[in-house]
Amino acid sequence: QQQVKQSPQSLIVQKGGISIINCAYENTAFDYFPWYQQFPGKGPALLIAIRPDVSEKKEGRFTISFNKSAKQFSLHIMDSQPGDSATYFCAARALNQAGTALIFGKGTTLSVSS
Amino acid sequence: EAGVAQSPRYKIIEKRQSVAFWCNPISGHATLYWYQQILGQGPKLLIQFQNNGVVDDSQLPKDRFSAERLKGVDSTLKIQPAKLEDSAVYLCASSQTLAGPDTQYFGPGTRLTVL
Numbered sequence: 308q309q310q311v312k313q314s315p316q317s318l319i320v321q322k323g324g325i326s327i328i329n330c331a332y333e334n335t336a337f338d339y340f341p342w343y344q345q346f347p348g349k350g351p352a353l354l355i356a357i358r359p360d361v362s363e364k365k366e367g368r369f370t371i372s373f374n375k376s377a378k379q380f381s382l383h384i385m386d387s388q389p390g391d392s393a394t395y396f397c398a399a400r401a402l403n404q405a406g407t408a409l410i411f412g413k414g415t416t417l418s419v420s421s
Numbered sequence: 422e423a424g425v426a427q428s429p430r431y432k433i434i435e436k437r438q439s440v441a442f443w444c445n446p447i448s449g450h451a452t453l454y455w456y457q458q459i460l461g462q463g464p465k466l467l468i469q470f471q472n473n474g475v476v477d478d479s480q481l482p483k484d485r486f487s488a489e490r491l492k493g494v495d496s497t498l499k500i501q502p503a504k505l506e507d508s509a510v511y512l513c514a515s516s517q518t519l520a521g522p523d524t525q526y527f528g529p530g531t532r533l534t535v536l
Contacts, residue, residue: 313463343527350425350512350527351464396463408454408477409525411463 311399313412320419326384328415330397333378337399341409342371342382345394354395355382387419423447425528427513433534439501442531446494446515452476453490454525455498456512464512470496500533508535 312331320326330340341356357364357371357380364371370383384391394416398409426445434440446453451472456464467486468478472493481488485504490496500507510530516523 311463341524348529350514350529352527353524356524398463408466408469409464411465413462 311397311410311412313397313415315415316413317416318418320384320387320417322387322389322419322421324387324419326382326387326391326417326419328382328395328397328417329379330381330399330412331377331379332399334399334401335378336401337410339400340371340373340380341398341400342369343396343398343411345396345414351396384417387417389419389421392417392419425513425515425526427511427528427531429531430529431532431534433536434503435536436505437502439499440503440533441500442498442511442513442533444496444498444513444528446496446513447526450515450517450526451493452516452518452523453496454514454516455488455496456514456527458510458512458530460509467498467511503533503535505535508533 314329338359342354343351344354345351355366355369357373359375362373368385373380394414396414397412400409428443453470455467457467458464467481468488469476470490473490488498510532512527512530514525514527516525
C-alpha cells in the first residue's frame with residue numbers, strides 16, 4: 308500500500324513533442340504529490356508538485372494532472388527539449404502524518420532527440 | 422544560498438570494510454534525510470532527523486548502518502561492515518520543517534561501490 312508505481316520505465320520523444328509519465332498509488336492517506344528531475348551525477352530536484360484539492364497544476368511547460376478517484380497522476384512536458392533529457396521520479400507523501408517521508412516511484416528515463 | 426553538501430562523492434571499498442559519509446544541509450534546515458538510491462530505482466528513505474533527534478529510522482538496517490546528527494546540523498551515515506548489496510548512491514536531503522508540503526533539497530550524493 309506504500310508503493311508508487313511509475314510508467315514507462317523509459318521514453319524517447321522528438322524535440323517539440325509531448326512527454327507523458329504516469330504514476331499510480333494505493334494509499335489514500337497520500338496528499339502531496341511532487342515530481343523530481345534528476346540529471347546524471349546530480350541529486351533529484353523538485354520540478355513541480357500538486358495537492359489533491361486541484362486536478363491540474365501548470366508551471367511553464369510542465370503540467371501535473373491529478374485524478375483522485377483513480378488514484379493516478381501524471382506529468383506532461385510540452386514542447387520537449389533536449390535539455391529535458393533526464394530521469395523523472397514521481398513521489399507521494401502523507402502530510403498529515405508527521406514523520407512520513409516521500410515514497411518515490413522507480414523513475415522514467417526521458418531522452419529527447421533533436 | 423548554498424546547497425546540500427556531501428562528501429566524498431565516490432567511494433570504493435571491499436565487502437566487510439566500513440565506510441562513512443558526511444552531509445552538511447542547507448543552513449537553517451531543521452529536517453535532514455538520508456536516502457539510498459540503487460541503480461535504476463527511486464530513492465528509498467533510510468533515516469530522517471528533526472534537529473538532532475531521529476524521527477523515522479524504520480528502514481535503516483540497524484545491524485550494519487548507523488547515523489547521527491550532532492548539534493542538529495551536519496550528519497554522518499556509517500556502514501559497518503559493508504555488503505555487496507550496499508552498492509548504491511547515498512543521498513542526503515534537507516528541508517526547513519518536517520511537516521507540510523516542504524521542498525526537500527538533495528545533495529549530489531555519494532556513489533558507493535562495494536567489491
